[in-house]
Amino acid sequence: MTVLTESSETQFLDAVDVVLTGFFARGRAGTSGLPATVGQLWDALASSATGGKRIRPRLLLSVVDGYGGGPAGTSDGAGWSPEDPAVVTAAALELLHTALVTHDDVIDHDFVRRGKPNVAGIYRRRAAADGFDAAAANERGQAAAIIAGDVALAAAYRLVASTRARQLPVLLDLMDAAVHSAAAGELLDVEYSGHLRVPSAEVVLQTALLKTAIYSFDVPLQAGAVLAGAPAEERQLLCRVGQDIGTAYQLVDDLLGVFGHESATGKTTTGDLTAIKHTLLLSHAVRQPGWPSVAPLLTGAGSRTDVETLRDFLVASGARAYVQTMAREYAERARDAVAGSSLPVALRADLGVLIDAAVDRVR
Template sequence: MIATDTDVALQRLLEQGRARAALIDPHHVLLWEALEAATQGGKRFRPMLVVATHDALGGSLPEAAAEVGAAIELLHTALVIHDDVIDDDHVRRGAPNVSGTFRSYARAAAAGPDDVAGYGLTAAVLAGDLALAAAVRATATCGAPPPVVHRLLDLLDSALHTTAAGELADVRLSMGTDVVTLAESLAMEECKTSAYSFDLPLQAGAVLAGAPSSTAERLGSAGRMTGIAFQLVDDLIGVFGDPVRSGKSTTSDLRTGKQTPLLVHARSTPEWPRIRDYVGRDLSADELTDVRALLVAAGSRRFVEDLADQHLAGARSTLADLGVPATLLDGITTRSPELVDGSGEAA
């Protein structure tokens, strides 16, 4: 695969971090190696959105666009690492994540169970912090004119605040202390995913291109719609996905009782008393098949698919109006090869 300018920029940022780590401690180098591994295997659509938007709007700062794209990919890595900490997950894309890797190091050193868990947790928190700091630094030093950099940092700061609010809401709504409405669930998903994955890259590309504020704001709106659609599809993959293709657990969301629109809708159906028995605990393969079938029978899967399609159609329309290729969103679809049908077969 041919490396893009953002791939080159991202690799340079990672190499710079590892070089600094090498001056401090060998174990710190291992942390950067795990962080670098965490950046591998992604689709890189966030930096692609930055660069494609910049180019479509006639921008003249390609190197800065590549640098900001790499920064947003590092931001994504940071948030993924921290999300795994929140969810107590130790595998990502079918391989040990940062915490899983450092748990293995601790086991190899014959550490006790508590120390194994603690070492993994510590490494994941620190790696996420390092990636976040590197993302901010890369944005601040991207080479764009100072007023543009200032605006980019404002966008980055806003995305971080919104994403943090969404992550907190995700955990709060999963506590089960209140009945969660569809509006609350969608608002959580918008904050958690849309802000940094779509709103930020699209607006950053516009700012780098010197586009009017009104254009950037409309792109932000398209980004929020896209983010909701993306998260809805991700919710489906979190239950109906093929783990071999997605690298994502198909039982974690049910085990933790995440209040996704899939479950919120299911609660309103006659099948809920039976579905509820599968929520909040580990599931066997047969039990996963059973609850999938119930969610299909309840109409919850179709409801989420339709909702995702509606948001995606709105985003495509806005992008087309602004002269940004709507084909940028082609990878976001409820007919993803990562999904299976209710019986477990490929969709």
């Protein structure tokens, strides 16, 4: 039996949504008297923040609840308030995520996320309607997305500061760790993509850790531990567990980016190959016999036939099976660390569910 009941999670996530809705409403209201496009940028940013899995709030809540630290100042199950430091911190982590994926879409030249136009896509469409050619419309859409991402990034820090929690300095340090690691991972992703000099598996895994695992899994778990007053050694354990879960999650993401169903993922299954993204799939494939015969397709993988041939090679060469195995190994390492720990029983159970959800998914 876990502490994290469905009703507690729903109340918490609803409170997080109240914080985010309030933030976007205040930002929108502040554009009164300005040209309409300024307010519409806030609308586009708000739209991009909806529809996600809310992974980061769920992780933070699992730790806070696991240590028995329900809503601040209550002991009667009165429910989560939008002013609760845990709720506000979780909302800040979601805003940080929104900022990072908004900028990531610019870097990747993506104009759709979760099956709908992202900020860049919305403003590209507006520019095209205003008569700009395709290249100019792309540039204008991406410029708007950079601005929107900057707004969300600054707001994430402001939200954490607004909690005035006694643990604020530590929470801000965690925000820094999230941003700095994600920036490093994003840079490595850019440096290693777009050409055939595919890095080693070790480098690819380091990139996944920096770009995704730390800010989306490690930091939310640590933030929950800080807010719950968990012992330092257990916070460090949650750090390591979060990094392993996050790496497994990213490996599954890479698999879905090539072999998933676009209707489920909301993303193209050709983009990683056409952009020559150096995932673990590719890192393994280039070192297998037969790669030289399909490598030329990668530099010109514009046709569906080329992509299908490359996809078939990833299966036949064992690359797909290899990445599936690696994802399971990272998940099992996290599961073993949790099972052999002194973490609260309820938290161990919740983390087991979260580990399963990270790897057994279609989106």
